[in-house]
Amino acid sequence: MEAPALEVAGLGKSFGSVRAVDDLSFRVEPGRVTGFLGPNGSGKTTTLRMLLGLVRPSDGRALVGGRAYADHPVPGALVGAALEATGFHPGRTGAAHLAAYAPQVGADRDRCREVLDLVGLTPAAERKVGGYSLGMRQRLGLATALLADPPALVLDEPANGLDPEGIVWLRGFLRHLASQGRTVLVSSHVLGEVQHTVDDVVVIARGRLVHASSLAELASMAGVRTYVETPDPERFAALCAERGWECAARGAGHEVADVPAAAVGAAAYAAGLELHQLATRGADLEDVFLRLTGAAA
CATH class of the missing domain: 3.40.50.300 (P-loop containing nucleotide triphosphate hydrolases)
Known part of the structure; x- marks a missing residue:
C-alpha cells in the first residue's frame, strides 16, 4: 500500500x-x-x-x-x-x-x-x-x-x-x-x-x-554561538560591549551570539586577553522554538 x-x-x-x-x-x-x-x-x-x-x-x-x-x-x-x-x-x-x-x-x-x-x-x-x-x-x-x-x-x-x-x-x-x-x-x-x-x-x-x-x-535561524572561558571575565564582557556583541554568562564562561569563534579569538588576541576555552556550539533549536511560540503568544 x-x-x-x-x-x-x-x-x-x-x-x-x-x-x-x-x-x-x-x-x-x-x-x-x-x-x-x-x-x-x-x-x-x-x-x-x-x-x-x-x-x-x-x-x-x-x-x-x-x-x-x-x-x-x-x-x-x-x-x-x-x-x-x-x-x-x-x-x-x-x-x-x-x-x-x-x-x-x-x-x-x-x-x-x-x-x-x-x-x-x-x-x-x-x-x-x-x-x-x-x-x-x-x-x-x-x-x-x-x-x-x-x-x-x-x-x-x-x-x-x-x-x-x-x-x-x-x-x-x-x-x-x-x-x-x-x-x-x-x-x-x-x-x-x-x-x-x-x-x-x-x-x-x-x-x-x-x-x-x-x-x-x-x-x-539559530545562528552561530561561540563559548569562551577566560580568567578575566570582566575584561571579556567589556570587549563584547565595545564590539557590540551580544554576550551572556553561561556556566563557567560566556556565550557570544552570531559571532564566529575565529573572530572572537582574534579580538581577544588583539586585546591581549587570555582565553582558556574557545569553541563553536551547535545551534540552540530550543531557543528558536521558544522564540517562535513566544512571539505568537
Whole structure:
C-alpha cells in the first residue's frame, strides 16, 4: 500500500467561545518524519483528532491521501495512531489488548506477537496493563498503531514517559519506519525530544501555524554561538560591549551570539586577553522554538 501524504487546509475548530485551532494549513510527506510542535494547549491534539475523524472541524479540511480519514475502506489499516497512553483496560494483559483490537484492522495473533517484540514488550505481554509504567503504555500504544503494518503513523507525544534508553530506541525506530517510505507525524511540546529524529517541523501556537520547514532550515535561524572561558571575565564582557556583541554568562564562561569563534579569538588576541576555552556550539533549536511560540503568544 502506497504511503499517503497527510494534509490540513484552512483547518479550524471552536469549542464554544474558545478557538482551539485557527486557519491551520500544512502537509506531511511520505518517507519523512515530521515533528508537529507547540506548547501544551496549542491545539496539537485537537488537530490530530480532526485528522483522524475523531473531532469534526468547524472549518477547513483534514485529509489522508487526498480523502477524509473516515472515507477510506479500512482507515485503521492506512494510518496507525497512538493519541494517548491511557486508553487501555487496566485488567487486560498487553497481549489481550492487542488481540481485542487486531480484528478491527485485519491483523492476526502472529502479528500481535510480532509487534510486541518490535516494541520490546514481549517479557511483559502477559502482565496486566494496570501495572504498566507510563513508558510501557507508550510502547503498547505504538504496538497497537503498528498492528496493521500501516503506511502512515500519527503519534501524539510518544516519548512521554520513556527513559533515556527508550527515547534513543524510539528515535531509531521512527527513522527506520520513514526509511521504508512511510509517512510519520510525531507531536511534541519539547523540540529537544524530537530534533534528532525529524526531517521536517511544523510549529503551532494558540492554534495557528507559526513555522513550517525542514529541520535544517529551522536550524539556520539559530545562528552561530561561540563559548569562551577566560580568567578575566570582566575584561571579556567589556570587549563584547565595545564590539557590540551580544554576550551572556553561561556556566563557567560566556556565550557570544552570531559571532564566529575565529573572530572572537582574534579580538581577544588583539586585546591581549587570555582565553582558556574557545569553541563553536551547535545551534540552540530550543531557543528558536521558544522564540517562535513566544512571539505568537
